[in-house]
Amino acid sequence: MAGLKIENLSKTFGAQTVLDDFSLELAENELLVVLGPSGCGKSTLLRLISGLETADRGKIVLDGRDITKMEPQKRKTAMVFQNYALYPHMTVFDNIAFPLKVAKISRAEIKSTVQKTAELLELENYLDRRPAQLSGGQRQRVALGRGLVRQPSIFLLDEPLSNLDAALRVKMRQEIVALQKRVGITMIYVTHDQTEALTMADRMVVLKDGRIHQHGTPGEVYNDPQDSFVASFIGTPGINLFDEIISGGRGQALPLQFDNSIKDGHYTIGVRPEHIRLEPEGPLTGELLGVEYIGAVSHLSLRFGDLTLTVIDNRPEKKYRAGDLIPTRIDLDRIFLFDRDSGRRL
Ligand SMILES: Nc1ncnc2c1ncn2[C@@H]1O[C@H](COP(=O)(O)OP(=O)(O)O)[C@@H](O)[C@H]1O
Ligand SMILES: [Mg+2]
Secondary structure, three states, X not given: OOXXXXXXXXXXXXXXXXXXXXXXXXXXXXXXXXXXXXXXXXXXXXXXXXXXXXXXXXXXXXXXXXXXXXXXXXXXXXXXXXXXXXXXXXXHHHHXXXXXXXXXXXXXXXXXXXHHHHHHOOOHHHOOOOHHHOOHHHHHHHHHXXXXXXOOXXXXXXXXXXXXXXXXXXXXXXXXXXXXXXXXXXXXXXXXXXXXXXXXXXXXXXXXXXXXXXEEOHHHHHHOOOEHHHHHHOOOOOOEEEEEEEEOOEEOOOOOEOOOOOOOEEEEEEEOHHHEEEOOOOOEEEEEXXXXXXXXXXXXXXXXXXXXXXXXXXXXXXXXXXXXXXXXXXOHHHOEEEEOOOXXXX
């Protein structure tokens, strides 16, 4: 089977378990994004796949070959890092050609492969330059080219855009997706940036403390979060999450009438800011605490009793004043109910 299959992988450093019984499957030519906060085990996962670390337990199968204990050079993986790791004294040509030289490919073939790769990455006019004479985006493209020439079975990208400014990050993430589709390559892209994950992924996994909290398309993960961690980690502005006591089907913190079948007790409730609708006849009135105007929309902070919720206003030409009373409505089918202790979606 082509693609990647990871079964029950475990890795500890001393007393710390970084990955525990970790399983994941990735189809050929799929772009999977692994999203999670710093320290959750993203780099360790890529290092295990590429062979820079060895697993304590479990199995890694790439394109039908068991690579778990294989030497890194034989695995047919290529990795790209945040800091590019280019050779500063070499030209762009020599940086891209480096893996081919190591593999003792003929000069003529190296020349044509580097030329083709440079064209793909729009670097053909920069082949004589050194990394210091390039922009950040160009350097990152050289790093991508150096990986591509090896024709890896899987491309592993470890937060490759973190060093770039915001505008260039947006451009590069589109370029990487376009390249991945054009070349047809299996890719794992690791990031802590939820916007990158949502915009780039075919499918994504949300990782925390070495455990997968959810695996799905960006739409599934955003619209149907399986627990309160996933709900809170994804979305800007972030989801409104608050403790609620429900009794007789009615909420105390927010006076919503829930389904009568909901058992009395403590819950965590999640409502996305775009799902609190501004509506003249709405039954829930919030007091305006502040407005963040960001152009296309505004983010309003509204106080409902002891709760402060963020609400999106998509007609931000309206003029508000602090203290304004603003009627709203929340559809019950837009509300996520989570178990207060485990965070699991109910
Ligand atoms: N070589 C190592 N020795 C000891 N601890 C490590 C090593 N590599 C990673 N760790 C620890 O493993 C955890 C996960 O690290 P890492 O995979 O780099 O996370 P991420 O890439 O998601 O930020 C962190 O707590 C980190 O300190
Ligand atoms: Mg990392």
